[in-house]
Amino acid sequence: MEPLPDLGSLNDDELKRLIDDLEIEEREVSYRRRLLHGKIDILRAELVARLQQSGGRSVLDQVDVERLTQILTGKGAPPA
DSSP: OOOOOOGGGOOHHHHHHHHHHHHHHHHHHHHHHHHHHHHHHHHHHHHHHHHHHTTTOOGGGGSOHHHHHHHHTTSSOOOO
């Protein structure tokens, strides 16, 4: 993200154009965010459906949470 220009050096038209440009960018980002949230919702619904079919067993059941915590906190080396 670029820093704001020196606002005192902008005339009124330049300031309005900058506002318009940023509003357009904000709408694009907001639209992208809504799409991502929709995809996340679909993926979570699929995961819930799979867990219900498997009787609640998760692929995460096989994860060594303690070891993963050590790796992510930098207290342990990743597996070779």
